Amino acid sequence: ADWFPYDASKIDPPFAADGKPWDVKYVPLEKASKPWKLCVSFPHMKDAYWLGVDYGVAEEAKRLGVKMNLVEAGGYTELNKQISQIEDCVASGTDAVIIGAISADGLNKVIGEIAKKKIPVIDLVNGISSPDISAKSLVSFYTMGAETGSYLAKKHPAGTPEVVVGWFPGPAGAGWVEAANKGFMDAVKGSAIKVLEPKYGDTGKEVQAKLVEDALQAAPNIRYVAGTAVTAEAAQGLIRERGLKGKVDLLAFYMTPGVYEGIKRGLIMAAPADSMVIQGRIAVDQAARILEGKEVVKHVGPKIFVVDSANIGKVPPANILPPDGFKPVFN
Amino acid sequence: MGSLAAPLVEMVGISKEFPGVKALNGVHLKVERGEVHVLFGENGAGKSTLISILSGVFRPTSGAIRIAGNEVSFHSVHDAAKAGIGTVFQEFSLVPTLPVFENLYLGRELMRGPLTYRRAMLAGARKLFAELDFDIDVTRPASSLSRAQQQMVEIAKAFLSNARVLILDEPTASLTERETERLFGFIGKAAASGVGIIYISHRIQEFQKIADRISILRDGRLIATVPARGTSEPELIELMTGRAVDQVYPKIAHRADGAVVMTLEGIRTAGVHGADLEVRAGEVLGCAGLVGSGKSRIWRAAMGLQPLQAGKITLKGRDITGASTRALLEDGVFFLPSDRKSEGLQMTASARANIELSLLDRADVAGPLGLVRPRRSGALTDAIGDKVGIAKSAMDRAVSKLSGGNQQKVLFGKGFGDDRDVYILDEPTVGVDMGTRMALYQLIKDIAEAGKAVVVISSDLPEVMNLSHRLLVFAKGRIAAELSGAAITEENVLKHFFAETESAA
Amino acid sequence: MPTTTIAEDRSALRRANAVLSGLRAVFLRVGVLPFFLVATLIAFSLVSKEFLALQNLTNVARQSVYLILVSLGQMLALVTGGFDLSVGTAIALTSVVSALAMVTLSHLLPPDMLWLVIVLGCCAGLAAALVIGSINGLGIAVFGVSPFIMTLGVQSVGAGIALFLTGGVPVSGVPYEFGDVLGFGRVLDIPVPVLVAIVAASTIWLVMNRIRLGKHIQAVGGNVKAARLSGVNTRKVLFIAYIMCALLASVAGLLLTARVGSGETNLGGTIALESIAACVIAGVSLHGGIGRVENVVLGGFFIVLLQNGMNIAQIGSYMQMVLLGSLLVLAVILDQVRYRLLVGER
């Protein structure tokens, strides 16, 4: 089944800090006119999130009939490696570059260099501040954090009794983490939600499990645990072990197969879906459009919607998650 | 300013305490210009500590040092070197990765402007070695030198510094007669030019040749300072040990009909170019030779410690050519390495743990699954400690904190855990005092008279001559002569030291 | 009455002196770790009353199991005079392989053979670690490669393979019973992981203190040449040490897999360095030959306790990095001081 038209949200004017979102239906090209060579760079491919993006990119490339070469830097501390990989990829000949950036500012210079060669650069998922970007396919993690926050704030508006939330935004220093943190904090402001000191930590299950366990220990009155998908996944067992089911609810601020499964089983309460598969698809389509000189929506992302037990039956998983058993595709 | 009348070196009331050990107790030492002053004493008497204080390694707990009448206080070796004190330490101070000439000039490089002056250093090193008549390629890395060659470099290093005071801590420990003679010639020359020399050695027979005065230390105290001329060896030994000694070397009974337990045939390995020999039960087989003559390496090759290029080795009638070190040890061969620090002992472990290690293959010590019986192993190690004469209190101390003599006893002790048929002892008394030496000789006698085969490899000629029933003289990787009984004389041995390839096998 | 005051002062002073010299003696005997432990306990129990709660301490005990297991293995490598930087990879590979095996087997075998599935899965995980340990051992013992490089290389290779097997996605579908027992189970109200750690620590204690192998491991680390000349099969000993190290890490990997309920490639990311830190704080010498099992267990526990305390005291994660790093350095400096006090000057 085709994925389009897809509910998306276009920012206008594009790339502007004060741009306003407009609802649109995104429709991609039917086929590319040439087998364009695309270069795709990811921060890493160690979790289901980027695997989902990879799935979208790879599928869309196949559908349009373009070639892609994907590189991944191995982690969020590897900015230098990402730069080298992008340079290598460009050196090996490419028509367009799609980047999931490690740093919002750190790639600006390379992107400038690439743009000078008239190679379009597309900002995928993470956000880049460079003015030389040709298009952006992303949702803001600020919004993701905010959606999660407002989901809670709606449940506990100001005036109701105070509830305590343990907040686990992810690895310190990563751009998406800081953005989600800000969005979440802004959204719960003025509600009955009291957020504890954010607990940063790598998105490994064992690290997050420990953080949550210690937080529950420090503040037994925690009502919600919110954080990365890994946090929510890792906390399921803890809730079970401590017999806190129903007393502490879990939220993630983005979607993974584990979270999806958790919501289905009622172990996780809710998580916003950013349709990372679609973000990947749109980026490829944008690249093809730019290369072929066709009209392009310059700044767009799938519409964010919160998934919880109420609507999970209606969401087709292939748009928001990589399919089961999908293996990463590098080219 | 100091006056010419003041002694060159004056150490007054020097005491040094290490935690738990009073290594020196109010020692006075005076060295005049042009004097060769010998320090003599048992292991652990405090000789090295005393000269370490003079060369700035340690600071004395109390006492004063005057150089030419000026009181000095050294904070480092560098300070002492600046005051004209050059030292050959007992522990070598060569950097293995650097070539010889850079080692010589280490810490006092010749400079041309801001850059080091490599050519001048090379030339200087070559010249010095030529003067000293030491034959070493100065561009070789120090790690490729034998112990003896390293010692030569150490000595050259001390001479290079143009020191006013030259300290030599057991410089001849691994030198053979020839190099020792050359060294003595140099010491004489240096003394004649007004350098004061402090010389530490356990080899009494050397003193008459070079010493002016001898200071005897015992248990950290100065016992006496006597003129070398007119003090006999027995007197010195008595001063050192506090008891009279009439015989250093024991008479070891010889079993002439001893069976052949081990044979080496046509051995070729790096440094050995074909040699045959037999080892017999109840006999002490000596191996003498110059540095690099192959006297050690033939045995190291036989033990599987260096690659054997050709040859055949049999043990108790079985061909064991190419067997691993471990297999040989299990078959009843004991090898005592010449360098106890690098090859012999676990320096941070206790004496007990070191000895216990050699017991763990015994079925009565380590049972099924290697489960150790602590009581049994404790009793056995205690017995061995008694046998080799290690004090009870020393058994549980880390080996690194024991005196050289006690360390050597621990090393010997590792040979008594199991029944062995062949004892190969490489430099069994290196750097060991007279008292310990006699105890170790007694052990060798006991082993041999119990019907075991003993091989003694030694650079100490009197030692190897007096202990051996049969003596092999090595020269240039071959066996130059086999002497036995009355034929073992200094003259005979020395004659073959420089032999060309006379016994091509 | 000035005299009495002076007398009181004196006796107070004397008592203070006695306490100080007592502390000094303890420090010299057992090192810095007990002081750190006590200081941590006092400091954090002042900050938060939750800290000393029995439930929290049980928590810490359970959380520290994984680090302790790995540190025990790391200790073996350190005592031989080496390192093992590949313990993290051993954990990840164990997790992935055992989870994959369980998932595959549970499709093949009937549901009533669940326990067989779990046991076989665990064996598969252990086997993967065995391979890692053997490769390390082979390189280090036979080819004489420096442990640092060997285990670094294996770490990279192993991580690549683990990622390749899973594509970076957690392997889900691991039987619940596996997690219920090994991850969350309790026997006599003691968490199963803690029991496993107790068994492992006792075994390693026995090996190091009562078994020939342990003495040989110490001998190889103390002076490998001397060990060889004492008839120790040094290659075999080194080989076994690295295999044991990998297997201990693998056990930790199984427990972690049970805990998180899926096969994960990103388990154990920083555990290699953490376990070395735990060993060093526990007085294991990086030069080999020296290390005590009891202390290593305490060392692992201490690090986790500290992290727990800092989390409970709401210390920001940046600050935690600073504190942990400083403490590590301080521990080693104090250990050095202790060594000097013991041995004397220089």
Added chain:
Amino acid sequence: MPTTTIAEDRSALRRANAVLSGLRAVFLRVGVLPFFLVATLIAFSLVSKEFLALQNLTNVARQSVYLILVSLGQMLALVTGGFDLSVGTAIALTSVVSALAMVTLSHLLPPDMLWLVIVLGCCAGLAAALVIGSINGLGIAVFGVSPFIMTLGVQSVGAGIALFLTGGVPVSGVPYEFGDVLGFGRVLDIPVPVLVAIVAASTIWLVMNRIRLGKHIQAVGGNVKAARLSGVNTRKVLFIAYIMCALLASVAGLLLTARVGSGETNLGGTIALESIAACVIAGVSLHGGIGRVENVVLGGFFIVLLQNGMNIAQIGSYMQMVLLGSLLVLAVILDQVRYRLLVGER
């Protein structure tokens, strides 16, 4: 005509033999690195014609600058017989501090003093690294802490501070001119970073081969006791070595900051291990005392070239990890073989 054939065969055989023994001689003299380099060049130029393109090689040269600079510093630490695991932190801290300084100063100073701002900013970055180096040096040289632990601790502390300073957000607003010159500038058509690396490598070569300090660094690594007994101020030498190491990393940090155009905490994550790998492949001994500047430069270049080749050949990144790890181990094993051949010959 069978005879001629045999004769031909023979001469071919002889030629082949000559080539082989020639290769053997090269291997014994210079080690395994040249072979790796040649193999890499041949293999990847077969796979892709872009690989040997001048532009790509220039690219690799520029990309490898950072690793080479860090490896040169790492070599100094390794030659003293130590390690520096904190080079990554030195880079991150340099980047953050210099960027913060530039941003702050450019608000305070008039726009025409832009170059002053940049120079002062660089100085601030170098000063931060100087602090890191001094702390390392202090711990290692004065307190005798093991370099592994000391630099590990400092790495953690430094990373915490860098994150603390920025809150994890990149520091933007660094003057464009800084990036234009140090990041992308060219002099005589050679990229400025490459020039900086050439200058640094020459300086370090001079230090190691023609200056007293270099000899002393080698001596300390070869045998620290012996060096002390020869009157070398071993503490000072160690101290300086770690400071130089941190400063070289800092220079790499400045160049990287110029390149990325902002102050980043997430630079240099794995560069510590990578630089050690580069040094080891280049024949630097982990036991200290041995290391050649020329080889280290080649070693750094080789690793980046390999990564570049693998990227261009579209080898998946999991496979890349496996390949790199295996190659590292292989390099050390071959080095070991070479050592045995060399020793066997004398």
